Amino acid sequence: MSEIYPTGQMDPFIRTALDRAEIVRDLYRRVSKVERPEGWLPISIVCPACGRVGTTLARDWDGATVAFECLPNYVTWAAGCGTAGRITPFGGAAKLPWNLEWAAQWSLLGVTIEPCGKDLATAGGSRDRSDALAREVFDREPPRNLAYEFLNIGGRKMSTSKGRGAAAHEIVEVVPPEQLRLLFLRPRPNQAIEFDPDGTDAIPRIFDEFDRLAGAAAGAEVKGELPADADRIFRYALLDSAADVAAEAGRYRPAFSHLALLAQIPGTDVAARVAAEKGSALTDEERAILGLRLAAVRGWLDAYAPERARIEIQRDGLPAEAAALGEDQRAWLGAFARAAEAGPPSSGDGWQALIFEVASAAALPAGRAFGALYVAFLGRTNGPRAGWLLASLEQTFVVERLRAAAGWRHHPDGEPGGTGNSGGPGKPGGPDTHDTAEAAR
RNA sequence: GGGCCCGUAGCUCAACGGUAGAGCGGGGGACUCUUAAUCCCUAGGUUCAGAGUUCGAAUCUCUGCGGGCUCACCA
Incomplete structure (x- = not known):
């Protein structure tokens, strides 16, 4: 977004916002109970001396310029340089506050629907403010909203003492992109996704579900019931949703839990085994799929798999x-x-x-x-x-x-x-x- | 305190006004090179509780209980 300001496309919205500063102030108070000081302007000047945005305070819009000051003590997280003066707030010299920027974007880009997370969608929250700003400042109906839920990782905090937490980058290592997309696509958007990979079969299960949908898309008979939009869910789970769905669906995908076994037997040529089970040589794409899955399997066994998924020779004596x-x-x-x-x-x-x-x-x-x-x-x-x-x-x-x-x-x-x-x-x-x-x- | 979501078989969820289902797990069975594969059979859950609307409610309304997430500013 910041690259749009210098183009001047935001200028009309900045002008409108400044002209209607009192409405904006009132609206913040009404919708969110946020009190802005007398004379406050809905604009953040980029300090021409130090380049900081958060430290400046603007006032006195005269239709062409605003007065501003870069204050050392305005915010706690940064100190302004003390520069003061008048400036024309266009063409990248200033930015709109978040909620106004959001509303301005809707008009600029002609947005008709924009879902957002429930943290923004809360009563009196960002979405409410931006909606009101769109109506009262930019004279436009806000886009249709759809609040979506969050992804919960088994109620676990992001980083556990054991270091096996559920940070995004760690999940991504064990769940390849297409399976991850499926995880998000499968439930309804307003339903929180409970994903608990630790010590459970949640990860194998999402692979199995993916394979089941692939099977169905390939025209094979699959067990159980399929969701109403099974074919669409599968298509959009694919990285390239314009791909040839039938071809993708037809690829040989070894079952996750089966690979988990093969991977644990020392000295096994997994690729050869899988090809033998398929009955013919793997294609390049299938080799890639296998590689991805094996990496996921190893990561899973390493960090998440329940004990019963791990096979271990009982060396110490007869079990x-x-x-x-x-x-x-x-x-x-x-x-x-x-x-x-x-x-x-x-x-x-x-x-x-x-x-x-x-x-x-x-x-x-x-x-x-x-x-x-x-x-x-x-x-x-x-x-x-x-x-x-x-x-x-x-x-x-x-x-x-x-x-x-x-x-x-x-x-x-x-x-x-x-x-x-x-x-x-x-x-x-x-x-x-x-x-x-x-x-x- | 406000907002949202959820509470259905052991687990993950589906049915979203019309006789409660699936997958996995569990249990039972079959199989001379498939062996956490495949195939067959099986589980019987007061759909969190109470009230209401309806010919009929897991499904709509209200209340309660329980669980989860979220809510200054900034972006």
């Missing part, structure tokens, strides 16, 4: 959750330990194949086999692709842990547990497993 393992799973783990020791696979694929192979031989459903592995190594019933997880660990640790998990026994009544009902068709395992069990105790 307590292993108590819940079934007999069939223990037997399988024992067999798998032997197979792994006899012929350790060298790759994630190899491990993955071995898991299925041994599970098949033991007639154990794959789901239970995988579940047993996750419990043994992560202390949870699910996790990232087990083959690659095992491939990232040392051979001896893997075998050792498998044996320990196979031998863990709840053992409430002293019954050794070798009831034989786990043998079944699965030859491998049986006796060895039980021996291991005894040894482990």
Whole structure:
């Protein structure tokens, strides 16, 4: 705005404001209960000597010039230089006070609608003053207003003692532009946006919602209900709202939570995995999307993710959750330990194949086999692709842990547990497993 | 003290006058290389409370309670 003053375009409004200074004064008093001194003029002179704006006081408008003085003690935050004199307040020599400038802009630019934040829209606030100024000083209906709400970051202050606050620049690091736009577009404008990324799945969720809208825009069937304006919301969430929506919507976007897993497995070529899951090579655009998401994922895991999103190899010992393992799973783990020791696979694929192979031989459903592995190594019933997880660990640790998990026994009544009902068709395992069990105790 | 927004299933929200819904989570099930994936089933919430308007209210009005934000000047 400040570059408009020198062009002279604001001059007519400055003149009007000065001519109607009494109306402005009265209006401030009426609308906002702000009392201006007698003879006050709605103008801020730019001191020709020191260039300060806030330190000057103007009076005595004669239709061509005003008297001004740059006062040392007018405001507390700056000291004027003491210059005084008369000046023509046009062409950049002076500025209008905020509320008048706002109202003048509406006339200058022909604004018909201008939403504003609720801090300005409060009763007797800036918006009320500018509206009244437009009507009474510039003889114009103010533009249509629409007060919008704020974005709250989980009720947290901007900077927390832990340094994991929610300053804008920090959020931007974890939420890429298009997802951030979606965050603002989705709720109604008069509704405050509660965004609490800390320890929640708020960030993954906004990615998922974005992907869901993309899916819908691409014509795919998506789960759940869609908002009435789903296609428009998606279009305007895009950085370039003139972009080819269908093309954008059709791009392959790996799910955030899935990437969060892949990113936590050491030695994984995430791009290769994602391409394999897509079924074809990634396009340049998709590579860019992946890069952005991976950065977001890492930032999220680093600063915001809840504990349950972090996977961690339980190095210290067999997780307590292993108590819940079934007999069939223990037997399988024992067999798998032997197979792994006899012929350790060298790759994630190899491990993955071995898991299925041994599970098949033991007639154990794959789901239970995988579940047993996750419990043994992560202390949870699910996790990232087990083959690659095992491939990232040392051979001896893997075998050792498998044996320990196979031998863990709840053992409430002293019954050794070798009831034989786990043998079944699965030859491998049986006796060895039980021996291991005894040894482990 | 004034203004605005919100209070609906564990969580995030949708329905904005016409039989309370979705996603996620939770629970159950399926799946021999998909394994926080995918698919199927399931949850039963006095819609903050009270009063009013209406044939009918989560939805409109009023009051109360609770939560959040905002309000000199300057820009």
